[in-house]
Amino acid sequence: MFWALGSIYGATAVAFGAFGAHGLKKRAGMDAQKLASWNTAAHYQLVHSGMILLTAAAAPKNKVAAGLFAAGITCFSGSIYLLTLDPQRFRALGPVTPIGGLFLIGGWVALAVGSRGRILPKAS
Structure with a gap:
């Protein structure tokens, strides 16, 4: 499941990045700060999509890390996309962005804790 989700998030990150660029x-009222926010969201989505894929391949039992990365992408990047497109309509999502950031940080921590000191997988 996480492999498919990471792939879909990766593909949409590229599409959203291209749409932003x-x-x-071309949208009226789209200033440089909004474009920068959109690009940040796409960048974080792409990086963490790769982390979902890496987690699914290298630490498939670490569902917590993969789940936190997925929740983080949804909350962090998703809220930024919506706030950029229509800040008045989605203003209630402002507090969701930092929560998404905490989820992303939590995914990295879950990887560290789940590794139990291993840096590389043991050779078979």
Whole structure:
């Protein structure tokens, strides 16, 4: 499940990044700060999509880390996308962004704790 989710999040990160670079620039009222926020969301989504894939491959039993990365992408990047597109309509999502950031941090911590000191997988 996490492999598919990481792949979908990765593909949509590229699509959202392209939309930000091309489509949003043409929207009236889209200032440089909003474009920068959109790009940050796409960047974090892409990086953490890769982490979901890496976790699914290298630490498949660490569902906590993969789940936290997925929740973090949804909350962090998702809220930024919506706030960039329509800040008045989605203003209630403002507090969701830092919660998503905490989920992303939690995913990294879960990887560290789940490794139990291992840096590389044991050779078979």
